[in-house]
Amino acid sequence: MKPAQERNPWSWVPSISFSQAVPYVAVMMLSTVMYKNLGVSNTDLAFYTAWLYLPWVIKPLWSPLVELVGTKRRWIVLLQLLTGASLAAVALTLHLPQFFAMSLAVLWLMAFSSATHDIASDGYYMLGLPSQGQQAAFVGVRSAFYKLAMIAGQGGIVYLAGRLIQSSGDPAWAWSVVFGVMSALFLLLCAYHQLILPRPATDRRHRGGALWADFIHTFRSFFQKKGIGAILGFLLLYRLGEAQLLKMAAPFLLDPRDKGGLGLSTSEFGLVYGTIGVCALVLGGLAGGVVISRFGLKRALWPMVVIMHVPDLVFVYLATALPTSTVLISACLAVEQFGYGFGFAAFMLYMILVADGEHKTAHYAICTGFMALGMMLPGMVSGWIQAHLGYQNFFIWACISTLPAFLMTALVDIEPEFGRK
Secondary structure (H helix, E strand, O other), X not given: OOOHHHOOHHHOHHHHHHHHHHHHHHHHHHHHHHHHXXXXXXXXXXXXXXXXXXXXXXXXXXXXXXXXXXXXXXXXXXXXXXXHHHHHHHHHHOOOOOHHHHHHHHHXXXXXXXXXXXXXXXXXXXXXXXXXXXXXXXXXXXXXXXXXXXXXXXXXXXXXXXXXXXXXXXHHXXXXXXXXXXXXXXXXXXXXXXXXXXXXXXXXXXXXXXXXXXXXXXXXXXHOOOOHHHHHHHHHHOOHHHHHHHHHHHHHHHOOHHHOOOXXXXXXXXXXXHHHHHHHHHHHHHHHHHHHHHHOHXXXXXXXXXXXXXXXXXXHHHHXXXXXXXXXXXXXXXXXXXXXXXXXXXXXXXXXXXXXXXXXXXHHHHHHHHHHHHXXXXXXXXXXXXXXXXXXXXXXXXXXXXXXXXXHHHHOOOOOXXXXX
C-alpha cells in the first residue's frame, strides 16, 4: 500500500463524495417517504422533517470549530462513525411506541453530523488535492458520485423498501431492514476511509484567537456587500414555490386516489421519482451549465427562471387528471425535474458570484445557509397548507408562490460576462 501522502485521489475522492450525500438523502428524502409509509400526517411530516434543514442553515456558525479542534481527516472518520451508528439507531426506533419522536431525534443528530461532515470534507478536498489543476479535474467526479448516491438512495433504497413492504406487509420492519443495511454499508465506508484517506501535512488544527476574529470579520463583510437586500431576497425566495412542492411531492405520489393522490406503491415511487426524476434533474443541471457557459449568467437567467418554474404546472395537471399510466406520470415528473435542475444551475452560479472575493469559501457557506433556510421555512408550512387546500389547490398555490422568484430576478445585479466561457 502506498504511503498516505501519495495515494491516488481516485481511491478516496469518489467515496467521500458518495458518503457526503448518503446522510443528506436519508435525512431529507428517505425520512419523508418512510414517515408517509408509517402513517404520519402530511402536516406533521412536512413540519418536522423541514426542521431537519436547520443544521445546514446554521452550519457556518460552528465551522471554526472544525479548524480549531483536531484535523479534518479525523473529523471525517469520526463523523462517518457517528452517522453509521445513527442509521442503526433509526432502525431500532421504528417499532417503539414513540417511534416518530425518537427517530426524529436520531435524524436530528444525523443532520448535525452530516452538516459538520460537509464542512470538514470540503476543507479536506482542498488539502488532499493541493493544486488547482487537481481540484478542477475532480470537480466533475465529486458531482457525479454525489448524484449517484442520490439515485441509489431515492431510487434503489426506496425501491428496496417498497419490495420489503409488499412481501411482509409491515412498513416498520421494512424500513428497519433498509436503515440497518445502510448502517452496515456506511460503517464499512468509515473503516475504508480510516485506512485509505491521505494524511496531508497541511491538515492540522489552527491555534490562537485570530481565527475567531477573522470569523467575525467574514460575517460582517458578507452583510456589507452591495445590494445585500436583493441578494438575500433572491437566496430566500428563488425556490419559494419549489420548497413547498418538493415537500409534498412524495405524499401526493403515494397517497391513495380517494385522498387525491396518485396511489403509487413505494417501489413505483422509487423508480418513477427517485430514479427517472433524479436522472432528469442531473441532465437538467448539466444542460443549465452548458447554457450559462455559452451565454453568461446575465443573459441566461430569465429563460432559466422560466424553465425552472413553469413546469411546476405538471403537478396541477397530475392532481387534476389523476392519470394511471406510469409512463405518463414518469414523463411529467421528468419534465418538472429537468426544469428544476436547469434553473437550479443558475442559482448555484449566482451564489458563486455573490461569494467571490477575499472570503469566498466562507461567504459561499453563508449563501448555502440562506439557501437551506429558503427551503426550510416554506417546507414547514406546506403540509398544513395542503391539508386545508387539497392537492389540486395546493399545487396551484405552489405555482403562484413562484412569482417572487421572478421579482427578485429583476432586482439582482449580475456582471454581463459572468459565467460565460
